[in-house]
Amino acid sequence: MSAAKRLSIDRIACAGRGVCAELFPERVDLDEWGYPVIPDPTVPEHLLGHARRAVAGCPVLALRLDPAPPER
Amino acid sequence: MTLQSEASATHSAAPQPPGGRLLSGWFATGVPADLDQHLLRYGPAPLPGSKETVTALITAAEEAGLTGRGGASFPTGRKLRTVARARGTAVVVANGMESEPASLKDEVLLHVAPHLVLDGAQLAAAAVGADVIHLCLPRTRAAQRSTLALAAAERRREHLDRIPVQVHALPHHYVSSEETSLVNWINTGNARPLATPPRPFEKGVEGRPTLIDNVETLAHLALIARYGAAWFRTAGTPDAPGTVLVTASGAVHTPGVYEMPLGTPVGRILDTAGGAIAPIGAVLVGGFFGSWLPIEQAVRTAFSKSGLAAAGAGPGAGVIAALPHAACGLAETARILGYLAAQSARQCGPCQFGLPAVAEDFAQLAWGGLDRTGFDRLHRRIGLLPGRGACRHPDGAARLAATALQTFTDDVRQHFHRGPCPAAGTHGTLTVPTAPGPLQEGWQ
Ligand SMILES: Cc1cc2nc3c(=O)[nH]c(=O)nc-3n(C[C@H](O)[C@H](O)[C@H](O)COP(=O)(O)O)c2cc1C
């Protein structure tokens, strides 16, 4: 049992404001046009605080935290 | 004459489809099958009327191992079962959009055997408990739209069909045929992809569970319902059963649509299309969102999901295009990437900005001078496309670009050291549409 979660983005809603990269630099990078790059979407428990901050801070509400898919 | 003797097999105890599969009627008669001919050949579709027969139909699709022929090769039986189980009255959408410019198979199938597709749609609708069928066709095929609407009306008059069919004509862009675009267009009149989840099987047309299948997939289902899973598996391989419609184009003697057993080596498909008209260097497999394979590798690769996956490719919409050795693969790819970039729905940043940037870099590689820095940038930009759009349009473009750089390494070296090759300047082998794109035509 882990409380890990998964970060996902609504790519259509995303307007490339870059707030997520500022609030959650551990997981979110930006490409040359300012759109998020997330090489590893899993969010372990100790990063949940930053992740929630980013989700709440996104001005277009494009970020979401989902339950992590079960490990296979 | 063999076709005739095979036709007599219908009268034997174990039901057999007369003379083969999807295109057999056409090869036997040379004319599109109207309703009378269709009924003569196949009889009416065995629509399930009870819970048991519905279950039997879904089980047959599963046991047949039928997979989607629209691009992703997803197991059709599993999709049927999922939608059948979902809460609420379902909707069926038949995808006849065929936005892939190198594909002709859906147009050909709908032309020669429209009633097999309509049978399949009725069977699928009965299986999932749908009360309406939407058949989506591109606006550019107006004649086909009216033919299909008349055919559906005739079936209804003859009391062959239980479920009403609506035939639609949608804007013809590369991504207006993606499944969420169809849902969006039916719901709101906008043929651009939607963010997922929810996926259409959960919440699609009118918020109802929606089964979306390619028209060829439905036609196969119509035959499986009649002749069974075991019969279906008599063609193809155990892990890729059945036949597939393949559009072969490029430098072959007789380009066209061929029905092949899945798992046939690509080389044999090229032979079936008359063989090469010039020495071939590479083959584009899957379509514009497919993969380039060097000819030596392509010829022995089995045309199936698993066979092609081993080579880093996929069957996509059943496309193979042969590129002559003398042609410039970089210029061909640059043209296709330019087209794909212009086809973006411009909803997602990486697709709106990243894809045109990749196309631009690639054009410089093909026709201008792309320096080392530019080349590294191109690699980085290609790597940043996959998984970063609402739909998989950027993923497909990235696959095309990445496999081109692998397959045409010699050309890349040439272009670096000596600039564009002479072949880069010619008009190219693969036909890339020049029709105005979505920016001019819109999405309504
Ligand atoms: C950019 C894009 C374009 C697509 N175009 C088509 C198309 O023209 N026809 C089609 O049947 N499926 C197309 N698809 C696949 C559909 O989204 C969907 O998966 C398919 O219609 C499902 O049917 P199947 O399971 O029978 O293959 C496309 C997918 C993408 C990402």
Ligand code: SF4
């Ligand atoms: S990825 Fe491209 S084509 Fe797909 S929805 Fe986003 S912008 Fe549109």
